[in-house]
Amino acid sequence: xxxLVVGGAGYIGSHTTYELIRAGHEVVVLDNLSTGRQHNVHxxxxxxxxxxxxxxxxxxxxxxEHSTGKPIDVAMHFAxxxxxxxxxxxxxxxxxxxxxxxxxxxxxxxxxxxxxxxxSSTAAVYGEPDAPECSEDGPTKPINPYGETKLACEKMIQxxxxxxxxxYCILRYFNVAGADESLEIxxxxxxxxxxxxxxxxxxxxxxxxxxxxxxxxxxxxxxCIRDYIHVTDLAQAHVLGAExxxxxxxxxxxxxxxxxxxxxxxxxDAALELFPVPFxxxxxxxGDPDILIANIDRARKLLGWEPTRNLRTIxxxxxxxxRKLAESRRG
Ligand code: UFG
Numbered sequence: 001x002x003x004l005v006v007g008g009a010g011y012i013g014s015h016t017t018y019e020l021i022r023a024g025h026e027v028v029v030l031d032n033l034s035t036g037r038q039h040n041v042h043x044x045x046x047x048x049x050x051x052x053x054x055x056x057x058x059x060x061x062x063x064x065e066h067s068t069g070k071p072i073d074v075a076m077h078f079a080x081x082x083x084x085x086x087x088x089x090x091x092x093x094x095x096x097x098x099x100x101x102x103x104x105x106x107x108x109x110x111x112x113x114x115x116x117x118x119x120s121s122t123a124a125v126y127g128e129p130d131a132p133e134c135s136e137d138g139p140t141k142p143i144n145p146y147g148e149t150k151l152a153c154e155k156m157i158q159x160x161x162x163x164x165x166x167x168y169c170i171l172r173y174f175n176v177a178g179a180d181e182s183l184e185i186x187x188x189x190x191x192x193x194x195x196x197x198x199x200x201x202x203x204x205x206x207x208x209x210x211x212x213x214x215x216x217x218x219x220x221x222x223x224c225i226r227d228y229i230h231v232t233d234l235a236q237a238h239v240l241g242a243e244x245x246x247x248x249x250x251x252x253x254x255x256x257x258x259x260x261x262x263x264x265x266x267x268x269d270a271a272l273e274l275f276p277v278p279f280x281x282x283x284x285x286x287g288d289p290d291i292l293i294a295n296i297d298r299a300r301k302l303l304g305w306e307p308t309r310n311l312r313t314i315x316x317x318x319x320x321x322x323r324k325l326a327e328s329r330r331g
Contacts, residue, residue, distance in 0.1 A: 001246055002026040002070055004061065004114070006052055006105060007078030008045065009036025012120060012176065014185045015235040016076065017042045023239050028072065030061050031079070040185050052079050052101040058108035066112065074116040074242045075109055077102060080150070083193060084124065084287075087146035098149035102156060110164045116245050117157060118169045118238055123227075123255070123292060125151045125172060132225070132261070132291035136172070136253055136298055143287055154253070167251050169241035174227040174257030174294045176234055178314040179321035186321030187231075195264060196228070196315065200322045203277045210277055212264050214284035218291075223264035225291040227257035230309035230317070240303040257294025258307045271315050 003020055007013040008029030013036065020027050021044050029041050032051040041047050046065075050057030065072050080098045081087065087094045102119075109117065124147030125140045142148045157168045177196035179186030187197060202210040215222035237256050245251060262270070271277050299305045309317075 001073040001242065002028065002065070003242060004028045004030060004065070004072045004075040005045075005078065006030045006058075006075060007036060007080070009033055009038060009040045010078055011187045011189070012173075012231060012234065013076070013078035014040035014042070015180055015231045016078070016238045017045060018180055018185065019232065019235040019239050021045070025239070026070070028061065028065055030058065035189065037188060040188075052105045053097070055104050055108050058105055059112055062108060062112035062114060072114050073246055074118060075105070075114050076118040076238060076242065077105060078120050080120060082122070082146060083191065084144050084146050085193060087144055087149070091145040094145045094149045099152050099156070102153045106156065106160050109166070110160065115165060116167045116242070118242050118245070119153065119157055119171070121150045121154055121170050121172045122147065123172055123174045123257070123294065125154065126292070128287075128289040129292070133293045133295050134255060135295040136255055161251060167245040167249055168253075169245050169251065170253040171237065171241060172253070172255045173234060174229055174255065174292065176229055176231050177318055178230040178232065178309065179317045180232060181317065183317075183321050183324050186318065186325070188325055195226070195267060196318055197322075199268065199271050199277055199315075200319055202279065203271065203275045203319065204322060204326050206326065208278065210268070210279040211282035212268065212279060213282055213288065215265075215281050216284070217288075219263055221263050221265045224288050225261040225263045225293065227259070227261050227293045228267065228311055228314055229256060229258045229307055230314045233258075233307035233309050237299060237303060237305045240305050244303055252298070252302055254298040254302065255294040255296055256299060257296055259294060259296040261291060261293040262311055267311065267315075270311050271319075274312070274316055275319060
């Protein structure tokens with residue numbers, strides 16, 4: 001199949017591109033390089049610079065690829081803003097980029113007759129769930145603009161699919177981390193709020209220490225429990241998801257996590273077995289639920305997918321990538 005990866009210079013878009021190419025598919029990347037980096041774009045892809053908020057940037061790519069005699073089969077959307085605290089302080093920027101960007105992209109796809117879409121969604125659509133394990137049919141109650149915009153996007157895709165005969169694969173990510181085993185790509189953003197990147201920054205001396213936000217949660221060791229998934233396992237699920245909708249001409253929405261939870265303290269302890277990390281306990285961060293774990297039965301059943309990389313592999317690959325990046329920056 002021939003896949004358009006919108007946001008293919010970013011973290012998850014680039015890992016998905018690598019897995020698509022490894023699986024023998026053809027990839028075209030569209031990215032405005034606002035947060036993505038040119039060096040993340042796989043050399044075997046056709047790269048177009050463009051912004052999804054401008055319809056002509058998308059139709060130009062779809063028409064150019066159509067004229068080669070091999071049109072785009074599936075479009076994947078990764079071009080979103082995704083930092084929760086930033087979404088709280090800049091909600092309009094999130095609605096513009098995430099919701100308006102997707103609306104424009106869908107309009108271009110419908111006009112150019114591309115009928116299969118894979119969309120990156122998030123566990124943030126669940127908000128603070130009543131039960132620790134989240135299933136796709138459970139209630140969606142986002143508690144920040146990031147989650148709200150992703151939920152709005154999910155609904156938009158579903159309405160457009162019904163009206164225009166699209167097939168969609170919506171994937172709700174839990175806590176993604178790690179780097180490709182080649183160490184050619186990984187998460188190379190500077191402004192980070194997530195646990196695993198911050199552990200790495202503390203370990204590499206990029207920040208003084210890691211703060212553990214709260215140890216009085218309703219969990220065995222008092223720190224929050226989350227579901228961590230290796231970015232390559234996640235990327236492979238996108239390949240299967242795209243193949244699934246194309247082959248079956250059916251849509252699906254599913255969670256992507258590991259299906260098991262680790263507390264902040266357990267993640268830190270696993271990291272400490274690999275390298276030293278200075279840390280300190282601090283006050284709770286607002287809005288953190290005690291436990292969030294994905295139920296991944298649907299992805300297993302429909303996609304035949306199984307995450308295979310454990311927490312140690314996630315941490316080791318993330319550390320190795322970041323150390324390589326820090327060394328290359330030092331020159
Ligand atoms: N944490 C710390 N110290 C830090 C950073 C995080 O103790 O320096 C803790 C948090 O308090 C939380 C846990 O580590 O208990 C995980 O926090 P992250 O910020 O890494 O991830 P979240 O689970 O809060 O949220 C992330 C994304 C969301 C996404 C969600 C999916 O920010 O967009 O994963 O589960 F929806």
